[in-house]
Amino acid sequence: MATPWLVVGLGNPGPAYASTRHNAGFFVVDEAARRGGVSFSGPRGMFADVAETRLGASGFGAIGDAVKVVLAKPRTYMNESGRAVKALCTFHKIPVDRVIVVHDELDIDFGQLRIKLGGGDNGHNGLKSTRAHLGSGDFYRVRYGVGRPPGRQAPADYVLQPFPASMREDVLVEAGRAVDAVELLVSEGLAAAQNRFNS
Template sequence: MAVWLVVGLGNPGPTYAFHRHNVGFMVADELARRASAGFTAPRGMRADVCETRITAAGMGGIGADAQRVVLLKPRTFMNDSGAAVAKASAYYGVKPAQVIAVHDELDLDFGRLRLKLGGGDNGHNGLKSMRSSLSTGDFLRVRMGIGRPPGRQAPADFVLSPFPASAREDLAVEVARAADAVEVLMRNGLEAAQNAFNG
């Protein structure tokens, strides 16, 4: 049975929990919550890992149509995410086409979502590290818009700043929507997910 590897990109630790750069972690947590499953930190994996399944009924389901899903939150910090992804890919026997990276995207406004296969890393260090460690960029991406920094704020400072408290409700909606997109992607394929969520 093919295994899906869903990589939430972010930085570990409470300091970064609500940062814009950590939306990938938020989506991985939401998918684990839907599956009623928890994360563990297997020795040598350099990541928090949650093993579950997906069926037509959703995350955590069981049945003949069940597909294995591994949710991954690298503990390596963003710039070295690929090390954890490569290790997990090898351990679970996951091909790049079954890897889904969920990440923040400066070039999309907050509230917009785009799914695609392959492409460049667009200055995103997590994607750059994954591309290097997997020796290919041909993995799936769920790109969550966070918008551009206001005024003259440097993009690096913007992504490493928290969402304002006033955006928390909207953020929860967007995290849930991105989790929905990941589920549709795994169940129905890229084209169906793009038709439903790309905007």
């Protein structure tokens, strides 16, 4: 039986944060769950909302020759995301090299994605916490570009602001592209995903 994958979208819980740039990871795993035809629940001790689906040649929601994928949205705040990641890895026996973390990225313009394995935290508290709890930074990252704040606005304030209503459709399109990237990463590997999406 193939080892399952864990796809974690980083964000903050609660309606106050639901449409903010910092919750881009949540948008992506929500779209993955929609494609997979599954809904989230909150299993005890996991510190996250979790949905399980399968991924095969037809994408999420595949049956037959398909690998199990655990989708998760931590219910902790961003700086404690690693608690959920660690609990899920332990429970489902998922190694670090089968973990994909989807997160907002200030250093990439909106409308662009980057897929990578390992690397630093770049000041992102969700990545920092995940690295600390896993004891390794060698997990995959799907970086959803949100761009830099305008003028002298502090990055911390910028990422906690909602995407403008005028961008809502584009935000969902980008979430869909990020799910495509996750599907390709799992099915064909890092090089294939980077060649297609790290444009």
